[in-house]
Amino acid sequence: MSSVDALIEGLAGVGYIASRRIATALYMAVHLQKPILVEGSAGVGKTELALSTAALLGLPLIRMQCYEGLDESKALYEWKYGKQLLYTQILKDRMGAQLADAVDMDAAMDRLHGMGDLFFSEPFLEPRPLMKALQEDDGCVLLIDEIDKSDEAFEAFLLEVLSAYQVSIPELGVLKAKTPPIVFLTSNNVRDLGDALKRRCLHLHIPLPDAALERKIVASRVPGIEAKLTHELVAFVQSLRTLDLRKSPSISETVDWARALILLNAESLDGEVVRDSLNVLLKFEQDIAAVEPQIVELIRRPLV
Amino acid sequence: MQGAMEDFLRALRAADVKVSPVEAIDAHLTVAMVGFADRELFKDALCATLAKTADEVDRFDETFETFFARETFQMEPPPQGADGEPEAMPPEVAGSELAQMLLNGDVSALAQAMEAAAERAQVSSIRLSTQRSRLTRKMLEEMGLAEIEQIIAAAKKLEDARSQALVGRLEAGKKALTEEAQRYVDRQHELYASESGKNLREELLARKALNAEGGIDPQDLAMMQALVKKMAKRLADRYSRRRNRARRGHLDVRRTLRRSMAYGGLPFEIVWKTQKVEKPNIVAICDVSKSVAAAAQFLLTFLYSLNEVVDRMEAFAFSGRMISVNDLLDDNKVETAILEVLKKIGFQQTDYGKSLEDFCEQHLDQIDRHTTVIFLGDARSNYADPRIDLFATIQKRCRAMIWLNPEPESYWGQGDSVMHRYERFCHVAKPCNTLAQLERIIEDVLRTYVPH
DSSP states (O other): OOSHHHHHHHHHHTTOOOOHHHHHHHHHHHHHTOOEEEEOSTTSSHHHHHHHHHHHHTOOEEEEEOOTTOOHHHHTEEEOHHHHHHHHHHHHHHHHHHHTTOOSHHHHHHHHHHSOOOSSSGGGEEEOHHHHHHHOTTOOEEEEETGGGSOHHHHHHHHHHHHHSEEEETTTEEEEOSSOOEEEEEEOOSSOOOHHHHHHSEEEEOOOOOHHHHHHHHHHHSTTOOHHHHHHHHHHHHHHHHSOOSSOOOHHHHHHHHHHHHHTTOSSOOHHHHHHHHHHHOOOHHHHHHHGGGHHHHHHSOOO | OHHHHHHHHHHHHHTTOOOOHHHHHHHHHHHHHHOSSSHHHHHHHHHHHHOOSHHHHHHHHHHHHHHTOOOOOOOOOOOBOTTSSBOOOOGGGGGOHHHHHHHHTOHHHHHHHHHHHHHHHTGGGOOSGGGHHHHHHHHHHHHTHHHHHHHHHHHHHSOSHHHHHHHHHHHHHHHHHHHHHHHHHHHHHHHHTHHHHHHHHHHHHHHSOTTSTTOSOHHHHHHHHHHHHHHHHHHHHHHSOOSEEEEEEEEOHHHHHHHHGGGTTOOOSOOEEEEEOOOOEEEEEEEOSGGGHHHHHHHHHHHHHHHHHOSEEEEEEESSSEEEOHHHHHHSOHHHHHHHHHHHHTTSOOOHHHHHHHHHHHTGGGOOTTOEEEEESOOBOTTSOOOHHHHHHHHHHSSEEEEEESSOGGGTTSTTBOHHHHHTTOSEEEEOOSHHHHHHHHHHIIIIISOO
């Protein structure tokens, strides 16, 4: 974490090939203690970045997957209703014995107030991911995945957690993190996030990588792949991206394809192998139909 | 550095990158942390703190490159003396720093002097392109151009060879300096003012009547399509999602009791009522005949953007007959989609009656009580039977009937327009012929007539 270059090396050590921009953003996030909002199309390694950072720093990773309808009782904390109910039952049973010798109503009330009230207390609190992250004393990596899938209301509720690293529980007061966690938010741009949230975060847009970077990624993710095959398949994927497809293949698809090619014992790309494994790379029927007739031509293109 | 940062933030704001005060503070903290020795690190770090969407990143990159570009001066090196030593300064220029710099060809000093002069002349407050020449002049004056002109005038009077040479060199230097200053001011204009001009044009375009004489300028067309795209994205963000809205506070007694069975009748799991959000269901019918030729493109653009916003939309276009254009809109980009539709059935004689017949025969089953029907057209039916009865049938089946007419309200019912007869069956009938109106109406439509 001492410099951006050290960070790039460290991430490479845990298997994540980061571009300079990614590493700089991460470096800033750690030093400014700000959450980092990672955007980019599906499969460019947004979630992977958080996982790798956790691995690099040796911190626990707490992950929260967002979805429509997610609310604070699932994200932050919830009271253990069952235990609370049992507690009141026990209380009721004991109450009679405790208050039996009180002379009148006032004395009984006084004694009741004297008893400790545990109904809303930490033992009855069920921490959910956000609160768990704040309770980690040595810090942790908190990954809030696909924040764009959650509701606007939830976004507003995140603001306190993200800017002050604390949460207010009405019954208990404010809970503050001893060590602020490193927070990653990822977004697929399903909807625009609010300005208030964006303002509190650093922003990182991960684009599709260029050929050189992608070759490095494939080599690191698929050990034992031949350099020649890497070269060919990356060039093929890069040329696919220039076509007008519904879903261009992203890094995760490239890596999957590389693994598939190794399983198929392919030493270099030829029309047949590509045709057989094209469904690993392209996820829409129309895309496959559009690319299939051009396969041979795409392979013949000079390597970039 | 603080001044430069302030200017940079201002340039970013001019380029439509939103920079709030908090982000400005972050930017300063960033600079304090990374320093500015490494240009790339400096740029990436600032980018992470300031640009918050992919578009903004692009604009940030552009602005950064322009702002921190300092091209070196194009300046001839000073002539070398016989012994390789630079020539001694002529006595005339002793009083003028600028002249000395020019004669020395000291580019870095000149660049610094120009920065300082630009600050004094407040070049960065430039707003309009007409200010450019005045600011250039002012900046040069701040640098001390007057001194040089005096020296040149004085030297011209002496008619010996040495003075003439000096005049020549100073003139050349002055020319280079002026060009450089112009370039500098141009760059500043591009940074701070070009966006405001573009915004103004966009605003005018949004309010321009689209069925005006001659339709839309070809050069405005690209901009309009960009505007429509932006608008569609904005609307889509607001209306495309949310299928289930939780309504906290209303207990669902039935389901809570059902769940409590597992806990011996104790209501451990509380269930709250939720509201189902229905997907908007829209049928849009667009007139592309000769009488609306000027507005047809605009109406189709609207249809196209609506198609992007709403999941379930059936689109039809007609002039003489009616056809479904869903596939055309889905498969093509906006420009080609519009051309395809017009090629297929555009610019023929309108016949509202025939088209309604076509619709009722083939597509009436697509309309049920959840459907909102949007009609786009001028209701000019060439005196043919408007088939109000069919229109009424459609209206009875649908949830809401909305008519958007590109003609102003005063034209309705004049000549062959039967707008008033149709209007009786519409929930809303509104004139709509500018982009600004269009956006407002789509919003109204989506909010009021589309169930959610």
